[in-house]
Amino acid sequence: MVDKAEVLSKLDERGLIELTRKLVRAPSVNPPGRYEEVSGIMREEFEKLGLKVSIMEGEPGRPNVIGLLEGSEGKRTYMISGHMDVVPEGDPSAWRYPPFGGEVHDGKIWGRGSADMKCALAGEICALKAVLEAGAELKGNLLLGATVDDETAGPMGMKYVLERGLRAAGFPRPDMVLVGEISDMDIVGSFKGRVWYRVRVRGRTAHGGAPQFGINAIEKAIALINEMKKMELRDHPLVGRDTINLGRIEGGTKVNIVPELCTFELDVRIGPPQSTQRVKDYVESAVRRMRAIDPELNVEELTVTEDRDPLEVPEGHELVEIIKRDVKEVTGRTPAFRGSLSSGDLYYCIKSGIPGIWLGAGKLEVAHAPNEYVEIDKLVSASKVYALSILDVCEQK
Ligand SMILES: [Zn+2]
Incomplete structure (x- = not known):
């Protein structure tokens, strides 16, 4: 020895x-x-x-x-x-x-x-x-x-x-x-876990002076983002509070056109002992809820681009x-x-x-x-x- x-x-x-x-x-x-x-x-x-x-x-x-x-x-x-x-x-x-x-x-x-x-x-x-x-x-x-x-x-x-x-x-x-x-x-x-989402909302284009004839994809996306951000955030003594960050958003072509598309990306971080399934269940329910309220909401893409459990x-x-x-x-x-x-x-x-x-x-x-x-x-x-x-x-x- x-x-x-x-x-x-x-x-x-x-x-x-x-x-x-x-x-x-x-x-x-x-x-x-x-x-x-x-x-x-x-x-x-x-x-x-x-x-x-x-x-x-x-x-x-x-x-x-x-x-x-x-x-x-x-x-x-x-x-x-x-x-x-x-x-x-x-x-x-x-x-x-x-x-x-x-x-x-x-x-x-x-x-x-x-x-x-x-x-x-x-x-x-x-x-x-x-x-x-x-x-x-x-x-x-x-x-x-x-x-x-x-x-x-x-x-x-x-x-x-x-x-x-x-x-x-x-x-x-x-x-x-x-x-x-x-x-x-x-x-x-x-260690915190993370779920990243890429979401694309489709609207319908129209003249910016007559928006009632179109569906504004950016406004639909904002409503959806706000609903997603209502997810309950929990605290962990070592990694801190869960977070949601809207990391990217893109939409519209010109000021006087009703935007047809809006794409955004969300980074959700959660602490142990949670599973990312909670985030995915919540996001899906948020989309369902918003669709029930607003039949014009068209979520064309809802992709999980990263999925790591805490x-x-x-x-x-x-x-x-x-x-x-x-x-x-x-x-x-x-x-x-x-x-x-x-x-x-x-x-x-x-x-x-x-x-x-x-x-x-x-x-x-x-x-x-x-x-x-x-x-x-x-x-x-x-x-x-x-x-x-x-x-x-x-x-x-
Ligand atoms: Zn390193």
Whole structure:
């Protein structure tokens, strides 16, 4: 048995910083999703650790890189994972330092993806390296993941890994997952769900000076939107109140013509333990009610373009307890248990029955924004927490 202090003393801080910088300097902007360079680095690092490596590619050019360390007993499997893609850098002139420079200033690594979430990819690698260099031997299996297409919520990332990739490679399914998403060293275990709608209302065109001969599609749509917005909004202690946002509306051709068409899109977010079925039932009933009142209402299209249930892991879950203890041990501070507006890669895990949480060094405020950075002391702390969690979840021989 190796003690935890021994493992922590082996964490190579210099190597962790350099690897994070190297990953930031391998741009993997999605869309379109350029993974060649970043996936090559991950593969090489996993191989250096002696992992069995599988490239799980549901589509050419979208390689998930998954490494497996088999434990002596292999009764359960722990996965630590991060996504390799980053959002576009936006206007380069808004950046203080080059977006793909990975420069170090003021105790921070700067660049697109530094927080969300190349810090976690480097962190998981250096964590396992410390565990192995300390000489720990594990009973449980460990999977390290580097996935594609989180930022576009595409089907070829974690969804593909869980549904097809692991089985095809002969790798075990994880029993618990830690994703190193932006959480500022808190634990995130409660996630809002979302339903997006695209709705098209058809009216009938007429002269704008004689609107009584037409049917105004915009006015019909407004009435319908108002009815949809009457949905009861519930509160959740971690993710807050349900929300409805009218994100887009388009209709009409000219000021003096009664508009024939109006299209709008609605983003509805709800907290656990609700199901998106409640939203869909409500919307359908709202349309029925409005049609009963107004026979001229013609809802030509009512499409659900996104449908993700809200999800949560109970605060008393073993993984939450372990990570709480490990964060306290590394930083001296008990992390908060928090909620998030979206679940990213974890959606597919929790949805398929695998409990999971976020624990990462990055902060929400800087993600997807110019001047993204990760603080080096948090980067080091997160990697140390990952290392201790490997000992705790996989257990030593
Ligand atoms: Zn992310």
